[in-house]
Amino acid sequence: MENKISWKALEYKRKDKTADWYWAVILIALAIIIGAFFTHDGFFAILVIISTAILISFSIIAPKVVEISMNQKGITVGKETYPFATLESFWVESKDGENQKILFKSKKLVISLIAIPLEEHHHLDVREFLLKYLPEVEMHEPLSQKIMEGLGF
Numbered sequence: 001m002e003n004k005i006s007w008k009a010l011e012y013k014r015k016d017k018t019a020d021w022y023w024a025v026i027l028i029a030l031a032i033i034i035g036a037f038f039t040h041d042g043f044f045a046i047l048v049i050i051s052t053a054i055l056i057s058f059s060i061i062a063p064k065v066v067e068i069s070m071n072q073k074g075i076t077v078g079k080e081t082y083p084f085a086t087l088e089s090f091w092v093e094s095k096d097g098e099n100q101k102i103l104f105k106s107k108k109l110v111i112s113l114i115a116i117p118l119e120e121h122h123h124l125d126v127r128e129f130l131l132k133y134l135p136e137v138e139m140h141e142p143l144s145q146k147i148m149e150g151l152g153f
Helices: 019-038 042-060 123-130 143-150
Strands: 005-010 065-070 074-077 080-083 087-093 101-106 113-117
Touching: 005 113, 005 123, 019 042, 065 123, 087 123, 101 123
Parallel strands: none
Antiparallel strands: 005 065, 065 074, 074 080, 087 101, 101 113
16 A cells, blocks of 8 residues: 555535525525614624625635645645644545545544545545554534535535
8 A cells, every 4th residue: 555645626516506596595694684674783784794795605616626645644635734643533434436525533623523525536545544544433424514515515
């Protein structure tokens, strides 16, 4: 087995949104804004406007292709490096051949779970490589992440 594995993958799976999706987001935001004005909470209305603008702008942006590499020191995703010393364990999630991911449990409180797409490489090769450095512990993505993916993010 090599001392380095690398591949390229999209940052996230893009889900095309219809005009109905955008109208639904805008109408829900308008309803919340109107409710905020009735309760005399202008700050919350401004927060909803800014949040809606950010949500729509992020839905338009296409995902970038990032270089992912693993070596004896850690994992690098684009410009971000995760040393093995900051990671507790990993799990290769391969329910179907199309949606494979590597999940890492981090020792850091802010980023406790890191999900990395696994496209080109076979999940067994990556698993064999990671077993040299981290224990394998079954874990799953949080429900919030699955909901966001279902909504197209």
